[in-house]
Amino acid sequence: MNLVSEEINIKCGNCDIRHRAVCSQCDTSELNTLNTIKYYKTIKAGQTIAAVEEPISFVASIVTGIAALNQTMEDGRTQMVGMLLPSDFVGRPGRNSVAYDIVATTDVYMCCFYKKPFEELLARTPHLVNRLLEMTLDDLDAAREWMLVLGRKTAREKIASLFAIFAHRSAVLRRKGAQDTIEFDLHLSREQMSDYLGLTIETVSRQISALKKDGIILLPNKRHVIVPNLSVLLTEAGDDADGGVLV
Amino acid sequence: MNLVSEEINIKCGNCDIRHRAVCSQCDTSELNTLNTIKYYKTIKAGQTIAAVEEPISFVASIVTGIAALNQTMEDGRTQMVGMLLPSDFVGRPGRNSVAYDIVATTDVYMCCFYKKPFEELLARTPHLVNRLLEMTLDDLDAAREWMLVLGRKTAREKIASLFAIFAHRSAVLRRKGAQDTIEFDLHLSREQMSDYLGLTIETVSRQISALKKDGIILLPNKRHVIVPNLSVLLTEAGDDADGGVLV
DNA sequence: ATGATTTTTTGATACAGATCAAGAACTGGT
DNA sequence: ACCAGTTCTTGATCTGTATCAAAAAATCAT
Incomplete structure (x- = not known):
């Protein structure tokens, strides 16, 4: 017993x-x-x-x-x-x-x-x-x-905000700071991201491509993201560089 | 004592x-x-x-x-x-x-x-x-x-959704049903509505005018709204005619 | 591996809502 | 009642995102 x-x-x-x-x-x-x-x-x-x-x-x-x-x-x-x-x-x-x-x-x-x-x-x-x-x-x-995010942010800011959540979660797990390189797997499809962000899949895809072209993120494959500089990403998200991160 | x-x-x-x-x-x-x-x-x-x-x-x-x-x-x-x-x-x-x-x-x-x-x-x-x-x-x-509302509804649906909340609250107070005429005072300015809905004040103003022109609402003055038929308003809000009402 | 299916990207175009601008209608104070 | 200040409406135009369309890449079943 x-x-x-x-x-x-x-x-x-x-x-x-x-x-x-x-x-x-x-x-x-x-x-x-x-x-x-x-x-x-x-x-x-x-x-x-x-x-x-x-x-x-x-x-x-x-x-x-x-x-x-x-x-x-x-x-x-x-x-x-x-x-x-x-x-x-x-x-x-x-x-x-x-x-x-x-x-x-x-x-x-x-x-x-x-x-x-x-x-x-x-x-x-x-x-x-x-x-x-x-x-x-x-x-x-x-x-x-x-x-x-839904009411006031632009499509680019929305994507950056979503990635900031994932980055933050990953950073907490690995105990990294805002200045470190952070990477994470993207578990959501483009469609799921669009449903979360109130966008279409095409806009999601375009904005991800744009963030990549601008060097805010690297994209070794469709489902893995590397963020060289978290505070740059946070700026893109329209947040000030350390506050306002969710989840 | x-x-x-x-x-x-x-x-x-x-x-x-x-x-x-x-x-x-x-x-x-x-x-x-x-x-x-x-x-x-x-x-x-x-x-x-x-x-x-x-x-x-x-x-x-x-x-x-x-x-x-x-x-x-x-x-x-x-x-x-x-x-x-x-x-x-x-x-x-x-x-x-x-x-x-x-x-x-x-x-x-x-x-x-x-x-x-x-x-x-x-x-x-x-x-x-x-x-x-x-x-x-x-x-x-x-x-x-x-x-x-913020992520997926159009400007017209957003306004109708907001009015549906007020109408619902007023209806509960007066014990009215979806088929009755309902009226309420609008306590929010156009700017406050735009902040709630993720729109500009101009769009709020235009959509209210449009709902008025289409007979969905009557507007005896800027701050008082009469809804002749609540289920019509709910349809405009994109809700089915009796569910999904907030607050 | 190979072809079929699904997901993602990219391009061209359309349109809803933002922005810019000017009146009109209210509000409050005297 | 009147004037200054504010809020609201309406018009003209611009722009960001949706929509439509098709190619490219990834995934899956055989």
Whole structure:
């Protein structure tokens, strides 16, 4: 008995994302409870994780991969309204459906919790609600930051802003500063980028080519970007050289 | 002693917005605590309530009036990223500054709570955190809904979407349905609308004129709008005729 | 490898919304 | 009621991005 819970605990304790995930503050007993209501699930790139109107029976934490929150109009125009990265939370406690379609952009591996018992745990675990509030406030900041991009930036600035997000994430992982060379893989297709940026794929393609021609980025292949100087990229994004970076 | 707390309680209990405000679930003792740490404040239209980078010593609930969350680029381009209406919450518990400038659009009367003791109350009152999470999730939905407007809608659809929000709010207040005539006062200037919609004031003006010419709205004066048929307006907004209305 | 399919790039053109400019209509103070 | 200042509307023109079209590059199945 003791041994079983120990094992389970070790498994969850080893999870790469736990320090940033919803369970980051949980103690051993809470982790044990989570272990009894969790399961892992892999979704192939392109598959829908959850759709508007459909009830959803779980909440989850992304372990690896990227998913997109998409909003679509009747005539097919679509806008990506959020990007879910490892450690991001999926689902809205207390609500029975998602507000937007959630689609796997790459293969996604996630840690799911059955919704009902998760909410019961939530009801008796205030610090978990606190953690969710924290994460939701961060999501809100990111969404609002992105509203400036969508409403007021030019196509070139939009592309630079998107690349700045990826560069920033990569820089945090590698502990680099604004003056260092940063590189990252582009996990989004041109179409996905256009949906995120409110542009067409042709404009995305043209602006990427332009940034390349101007030496702001190098593009060894279509899906890998090298940023020789991050602060130059940030200037192109219309941000001042160190602030305002999202995600 | 008893009498004093009774009086205070009655005052707060009578507050028009309490059923939707952060304190909506609070019991008498919690309301009493809130009473000891609250004060009221009026801000004139155009004044800044809180600015980025400046530390803020309170959180608050809007009682009457409208405030805007504004994000501004160095060159002056600005995007409104949120609108605060009566009962909306101001400030982010656990964080020391606001992420965006908060500016009074009309005269604003708000109920402020000193930040420190409010956060202490929060720490021992889980249902208040729950309520904040609820409100933050609503804000996030509204922000993401607006991302579709900014990223994918035409100028005409943007104006219609904005008017749909006002119409919806007015309809809820008056309990009207989609087929009824709805009217509302426009509390935003053309410039504020353009900042919210990611347009110029000229385009805002032209599109309002066009909606008027096409009979979608009547405009007895510059600041009052009559919508003869809400579902027609919703169609113009690119929404299907009853879903997707914000705020 | 080879051809079929999909994704990306590039070019030519069209158009929605921005910009520039001038009136017209409001607003507030005296 | 009137004038100065502001906000709003309308017109003319310009421009950035969309659209339409086709070639080039990458990916996939056999």
